[in-house]
Amino acid sequence: EQDSMNDPVADEVRSLIDGHIVLTRRLAERGHYPAIDVLASLSRTMSNVATREHSRDATQLRRMMSAWQQVEMLIRLGEYHSG
Structure with a gap:
């Protein structure tokens, strides 16, 4: 989970795309689906749409x-x- 957030390739991709959705094991273990971490996720186009x-x-x-x-x-x- 955190390993992919620190991966240099993943970091570069995040800098190029319009947003990203972060899934967390912590939410999934609580039965929260989809396990989207809203605070860690980002949309750069939301203000446009x-x-x-x-x-x-x-x-x-x-x-x-x-x-x-x-x-x-x-x-x-x-x-x-x-x-």
Whole structure:
């Protein structure tokens, strides 16, 4: 999984294409399919094809997912308390 992200050939291809979808074993092991890591995935053409509203909503969703990812372990362990 991470090995392919550090591969020089894969790195060069990512720099040339319009985007990439990152699949993670972590999500697949939880039964989350497709196992797309939204925060690690990228589209360089989204701003050209999506409405402003869609782009705004996607940005908001990515922010919420990022915030969740930062405290996910604590939440799963019951150690996170809001406030």
